Amino acid sequence: MGRPPRWQATLDAAVDEACLAVRLFNDPAEVRSFEGFAIHMHLAWLYLLHAELIRDGEDFRYWDPQHKRRLLRVDGEPKRWELDRCMSARWPDVNDPVRANLSLFIRLRNRLEHRHARSDAPLTLSLAGHAHALLLNFEEELTHEFGHDRTLAHRLRMPVFIGAFSVRGEEALREVKATLPPDIAGFVTEYESGLEKKVRSDPRYEFRLRATLDTAEKGPNTVAFQFTRFEDLTEDERLVIEGLGRTGRVVVRTRKQPVSGAGRLMPAAALPLKCRRALSSSSGNTTSRTRGSVSRCDPSPAPRTRTSQIQTGASTTSPPEPTAIPEAM
Secondary structure, eight states, X not given: OOOOOTTHHHHHHHHHHHHHHHHHHTOXXXXXXXXXXXXXXXXXXXXXXXXXXXXTTOOOBOBOSSSTTOBOEETTEEOBOOHHHHHHHHOOOTTOHHHHHHHHHHHHHHHHHHSOOSOHHHHHHHXXXXXXXXXXXXXXXXXXXXXXXXXXXXXXXXXXXXXXXXHHHHHHHHHXXXXXXXXXXXXXXXXXXXXXXXXXXXXXXXXXXXXOOOOSOOOTTOOSOOOOOGGGSOHHHHHHHHHHTOOOOOOOOOOOOOOTTTTOOOHHHHSOHHHHHHHHHSOTTOOOEETTEEOTTOSSOOOOOOBOOOOTTOOOSSOOOOBOOOOOO
């Protein structure tokens, strides 16, 4: 048995990382499955493109610009191209759907690695199509560059899941998806706003499926899940498929923002107009009285005023008992 090529170990590491990423993504007990998927698929793509550069004899090390014959090193190891640099060399066209998809996950991985979003479930549902496209693009690049015998199809089979196959399941998924934090939702929206429409609708950027139940009789070589490419359909079949995607719904959601003091009024707005005029014309805290009754402008009527009447020349050690002054009629 001959010696394996120099790129073999790097390629094997790429395949292992991709399989680990998918295992994390499909594990229902893993609370940070999407974060793990993004990080390990980042490594898988990096090793895959490095294997291609090694095979092609390309030098992907960084050289010191001040000393042309000196390599830049990190912890004693030569610094090699990062994934973003490898991606730009592999797909120079910025409008390439594969590059757009991979670039999205490079930026997303940087956000997740340096700040945990604590929103793994809604993030998984919001970017499930992008994640699936990332894996399929990896499979296409792997088999195209290193042969169809390298396919991952025999290792990554269709998982068993419920998802949107039931009515309640679809409702639950929509509820979870609605909890995506605004900062991440804004990040994805801002990123996609810079892409062309044909790139956003390309399945290599976002892979979307619409499953229909097959009631045809099972053949001897039939598998449970079959995939038919859109470009392989006839014109009539394409019209039917496109019609399935049109729901014709307009969703309007009223957003309620909690505020302090909801339902309360400022003092000026709470007082009736005639009371504000009465208070502005009076000086001090005088109570307005009309024919012996307290005016309605006073929200808490005060008790009748009592004063003390002291007789002139009276010699007492304590003030006399207070006498009520009769009110004017």
